[in-house]
Amino acid sequence: MATSPDPFNSRSSRKVPLNKDAVLSTALEIVDAEGLDGLTMRRLGQELRRDPMSLYRYAANRAALLDGVTEVVLDELTMFAEEPDWQAQLRGMAHDLRLLALRHPNVVALLVTRPLSTPLGLRPLGTLRPLEQILGLLIGAGFSPTEALHAYRAYYGFLYGHILNELRECIVDPEENEALLRLGLHRLPAKDFPHLRALGPVLANYEGDVELDQGLTILLSGLAAQLQRKDR
Amino acid sequence: MATSPDPFNSRSSRKVPLNKDAVLSTALEIVDAEGLDGLTMRRLGQELRRDPMSLYRYAANRAALLDGVTEVVLDELTMFAEEPDWQAQLRGMAHDLRLLALRHPNVVALLVTRPLSTPLGLRPLGTLRPLEQILGLLIGAGFSPTEALHAYRAYYGFLYGHILNELRECIVDPEENEALLRLGLHRLPAKDFPHLRALGPVLANYEGDVELDQGLTILLSGLAAQLQRKDR
């Protein structure tokens, strides 16, 4: 599961050679296991068997640490699946990002909110690389730079929205799944939430990949139509 | 700007009669003014001129306080704009939500991440009401309940994605806007980010409402096509 070779096996191993990558991947493991709040300087120091203060050599502060974690996660994206056309490429990349999000659900909040109100050029480069990449793809496909930017926004907006939606509705414990769901729905005032309550069984099995694909079909055909209108 | 009648004017006014609404709307003001991190129990207590501990009578803990704030914000949504058809309604509601987000940018992170991994039925009712409402709208328009759910997800996914995108690219200080942007872009390695750097001027003026509308047009026409395929 860990990408780097076994940075710590619980509390058995001794001193780990410290570098930025080791710090960040350990930080990611903590976030994956215990959520964003679980990642504190002190906790991370303990995991690495170092004085928490020594971490400030690798990250200026906790915010920078979190930025580093998002970069590590985004680096997991296999950059270019070789697909025939731009639509297939966008589709493939969307599914890749979705799987990435499912692998690191606790990081998604970071992906989505961390760069908020950080000037574009000052963001972690990992955040910007997908943007640049997709711009190139779309411009290569015949969109003008401005159109490519708009198309990117529509695509990424939908994609992130879908991921958030899916994570929101995903219940971790598959056993309690239906029970919890029903329990929750039952709590809703029947008069105010008739449709929602009626959807109980349907809500229970969310096939994220299928719905993502359906949404993409709508979006991509819309973008393709725009492109055709131009070429004609 | 404040919705409730002047709950405190800086540090001049004396004791405010305390109730849940007063607590939450003051909490919202703090979040709007200073961000999510600015809202602490102690800070809120100070603003209300109460012992911070007394707040636990109105919210079980800080998380509940944050849930309360999201509910207060969502209650600002004017429920039903009277529009002729379902497409116009969805369009109108999207713009309403966008404006709400621009009014309370610091709350958006909450809207988007707070209910993550909270079972659906246990969420703040304010979060669920739009869902129920749109389900009703779509079912009334001819979608099956299941289709309505899928359509809702596509719609809301896109909508939240757009809002996050727009907030991400929005720079608060309109004066430094272009300067900061160029500065930031200039920092990017020219070789790795040619397209992004070339878009500098275009990136500078983001017309969120127009782009939201364009995306909605694609999405809604896709959904309308699905509906027509059925009726035929």
Add this chain to the structure above:
DNA sequence: ACCTGAACACCGTTCAAGT
């Protein structure tokens, strides 16, 4: 010059002591 860790200024929350 580098690293360490005590100390500071905060947190959310508990709970005993007041009324």
Add this chain to the structure above:
DNA sequence: ACCTGAACACCGTTCAAGT
């Protein structure tokens, strides 16, 4: 029975004191 605030167990970060 209710409210208060001292106290606890944490934070991120600074900075002086060590090496």
